[in-house]
Amino acid sequence: MSEKSKFPDPGILGLSAFVVSQALLNIPNTHLVPALATPLFVTVTLVFGGGIQLLCALFEYLRGNQFSMIIFGTFGAFFISLSLFVLWELNGTLKFGNAAAPALGTFLLVWTIIALVYTVAVFREDKTLGWMFVFVDLAFIGGTLSNLVGLNSAFGGWAGIISCVIGLYQIWCGLMAITNKSPVEVVEATRVVAAE
Numbered sequence: 001m002s003e004k005s006k007f008p009d010p011g012i013l014g015l016s017a018f019v020v021s022q023a024l025l026n027i028p029n030t031h032l033v034p035a036l037a038t039p040l041f042v043t044v045t046l047v048f049g050g051g052i053q054l055l056c057a058l059f060e061y062l063r064g065n066q067f068s069m070i071i072f073g074t075f076g077a078f079f080i081s082l083s084l085f086v087l088w089e090l091n092g093t094l095k096f097g098n099a100a101a102p103a104l105g106t107f108l109l110v111w112t113i114i115a116l117v118y119t120v121a122v123f124r125e126d127k128t129l130g131w132m133f134v135f136v137d138l139a140f141i142g143g144t145l146s147n148l149v150g151l152n153s154a155f156g157g158w159a160g161i162i163s164c165v166i167g168l169y170q171i172w173c174g175l176m177a178i179t180n181k182s183p184v185e186v187v188e189a190t191r192v193v194a195a196e
Helices: 011-026 035-063 066-091 097-125 127-149 154-178 183-195
Strands: none
Touching: 011 035, 011 066, 011 127, 011 154, 035 066, 066 097, 097 127, 127 154
16 A cells, blocks of 8 residues: 555645635625624634644545645635634734724735745646635735725625635535545436436
């Protein structure tokens, strides 16, 4: 047994953690729910988006997959740090006051730059995930501009939701591969059952 095959592929779990966290952070930005709902979602982004992605990064390291280790590790750290920023600001540990938006905007600007670099690399690995990252970039840009210059957050929110839809497609394809079915076979089987 080779070193890489000792551990199952954590990719679908890591991508699921990313998609769920990305959706929960961006739904309030679309104005579909009040911004006051964000603290409820932050615990999920801390544990699932942050913790699970860091665990996936560890497993990718053990499997010898450096690329996925870097992506999951980086975004796991992003979700943890953003979650702590929000939680500590809400409970008064951090006291930015009127400087909270510029601080968050600067934080998101740095992550925007990192995400842009990652997008180029991800496109070389997988075109669909590359497109997901384009919309992640747009979500970061929207969040940055919302906090630094007052742009309506809906632009970034909807870009984040589109990235989640693309991510859900990737998750679905991955799950179908595990069950040895292609997405096309699953759709065709669904049509046959529906027709009966």
